[in-house]
Amino acid sequence: MNAHDSEKVVGTLLHEGYSRVATAEQANYIFYNTCSIRDAAEQKVFNRLQHFKKAAGKGKVFAVIGCVAQQEGEKIFERAPHVSLVAGSASYSRLPEMLAELEAGNRRVTGLNLDTDQTFDTPFTSRDNPHRGWITIIEGCDKKCSYCVVPFTRGPERSRTGASVIEEAARLAGLGYTEIQLLGQNVNSYRDPSPAGWDFATLLDQVGRVPGIKRVRFTTSHPRDFVKPIIDAIDANPNLCNHVHLPVQSGSSRVLAGMQRLYTREQYMERIEWMRQAKRPIAITSDIIVGFPGETETDFEETLELLEEVKYDSIFSFKYSRRPNTPALELGDQISEDEKTRRIVILQERQRAIQMRQNVELLGEVEELLVEGRYESSGQWVGRTTRNRNLTFVSPKTDLLGTYVPVRVTRAGPASLTGELI
Numbered sequence: 190m191n192a193h194d195s196e197k198v199v200g201t202l203l204h205e206g207y208s209r210v211a212t213a214e215q216a217n218y219i220f221y222n223t224c225s226i227r228d229a230a231e232q233k234v235f236n237r238l239q240h241f242k243k244a245a246g247k248g249k250v251f252a253v254i255g256c257v258a259q260q261e262g263e264k265i266f267e268r269a270p271h272v273s274l275v276a277g278s279a280s281y282s283r284l285p286e287m288l289a290e291l292e293a294g295n296r297r298v299t300g301l302n303l304d305t306d307q308t309f310d311t312p313f314t315s316r317d318n319p320h321r322g323w324i325t326i327i328e329g330c331d332k333k334c335s336y337c338v339v340p341f342t343r344g345p346e347r348s349r350t351g352a353s354v355i356e357e358a359a360r361l362a363g364l365g366y367t368e369i370q371l372l373g374q375n376v377n378s379y380r381d382p383s384p385a386g387w388d389f390a391t392l393l394d395q396v397g398r399v400p401g402i403k404r405v406r407f408t409t410s411h412p413r414d415f416v417k418p419i420i421d422a423i424d425a426n427p428n429l430c431n432h433v434h435l436p437v438q439s440g441s442s443r444v445l446a447g448m449q450r451l452y453t454r455e456q457y458m459e460r461i462e463w464m465r466q467a468k469r470p471i472a473i474t475s476d477i478i479v480g481f482p483g484e485t486e487t488d489f490e491e492t493l494e495l496l497e498e499v500k501y502d503s504i505f506s507f508k509y510s511r512r513p514n515t516p517a518l519e520l521g522d523q524i525s526e527d528e529k530t531r532r533i534v535i536l537q538e539r540q541r542a543i544q545m546r547q548n549v550e551l552l553g554e555v556e557e558l559l560v561e562g563r564y565e566s567s568g569q570w571v572g573r574t575t576r577n578r579n580l581t582f583v584s585p586k587t588d589l590l591g592t593y594v595p596v597r598v599t600r601a602g603p604a605s606l607t608g609e610l611i
């Protein structure tokens with residue numbers, strides 16, 4: 190979502206008459222699009238701001254946008270006095286105005302208002318990938334997971350109209366895009382604000398029916414709002430990818446309650462069961478946090494068992510990080526950094542073994558890939574399957590980018606698959 194925000198901001202700036210330069214050294218204006226989901230990401234912003242100012246910052250205008258901007262607000266001006274613009278994502282539709290203020294000589298400009306009912310979608314978005322286009326369908330989050338800073342940095346949920354999403358998908362199809370990835374903090378709580386009132390499953394199905402679109406993905410889902418009609422839509426429409434990212438966060442119902450995730454392990458497994466009964470095999474991926482305050486060895490064991498039970502295709506795993514304003518900040522029984530590290534290493538090893546076992550089973554299978562890139566040095570192509578797996582293969586052909594090709598899997602590692610073009 191953050192990367193797509195950058196595409197929107199770049200597009201807006203280009204439309205205002207600015208141009209993009211190859212290196213930061215050549216720029217007059219420097220934008221830092223920031224993430225504050227974990228503390229490490231936040232610290233990185235300040236280190237880079239400091240470092241770049243010293244190295245090549247003379248005479249340049251610095252802007253800090255995104256979640257760190259929203260969270261820290263005007264405090265950024267104190268920590269990094271060379272910054273002139275601080276704006277959160279809910280204010281991006283005002284960027285042209287804010288830039289005009291800077292051009293007029295205003296030294297400090299802010300966009301920190303969160304009570305907006307607008308989404309920031311712009312016809313000027315400058316997309317980096319020519320085949321797969323991201324479309325934001327809902328911004329903000331109304332959940333209150335106790336560890337999470339997002340509701341404070343991205344504000345309340347706002348959905349776009351179904352008609353505007355379909356229009357954008359059709360426009361992208363006209364430009365040659367064949368894959369659409371629908372984005373939102375919680376896409377499952379999407380609700381069309383127009384009288385049509387589409388829910389997420391309906392929107393998903395409709396995007397999958399836009400002429401020219403061959404693949405539709407979506408991220409992220411929240412188990413509480415993930416309903417059976419989403420699986421029914423995937424069953425009914427082959428253009429909807431066989432992949433669901435359904436973050437569980439923990440395998441322990443006790444920890445899930447502390448996280449205020451609003452579901453139990455059993456309810457989560459019920460959703461996994463729906464996917465197992467789908468007509469096509471659906472890849473399932475997840476996010477997991479280790480070391481949430483009070484997580485015992487038994488709780489952690491339950492997460493490890495859940496990995497084996499679900500057999501995820503891949504996971505993103507994180508050490509719990511204390512975030513400002515969040516309810517979990519007040520919880521006692523914080524887990525030490527060493528212990529968090531121990532747990533995440535075990536978790537990742539366990540997942541690696543699961544992936545190795547599953548990938549070996551793919552040997553000999555034929556997968557359809559959307560070819561997305563080429564490594565010039567090795568002459569290898571890389572593409573993605575509907576189940577969101579990257580596969581590399583060698584071919585002397587030179588015109589495969591953006592095409593769909595069948596590839597047989599010939600080699601499998603825990604995190605990689607190699608194949609041959611058929």
Ligand code: 5AD
Nearest residue numbers: 336337436476477507508509510512
């Ligand atoms: N600490 C660690 N991980 C977090 N995430 C969100 N907030 C935190 C936090 N405070 C993870 C969750 C979420 C993913 C995007 O980031 O797993 O699903």
Ligand code: SF4
Nearest residue numbers: 330332334337339374
């Ligand atoms: Fe954060 Fe929970 Fe909302 Fe996801 S659903 S953005 S984890 S508050």
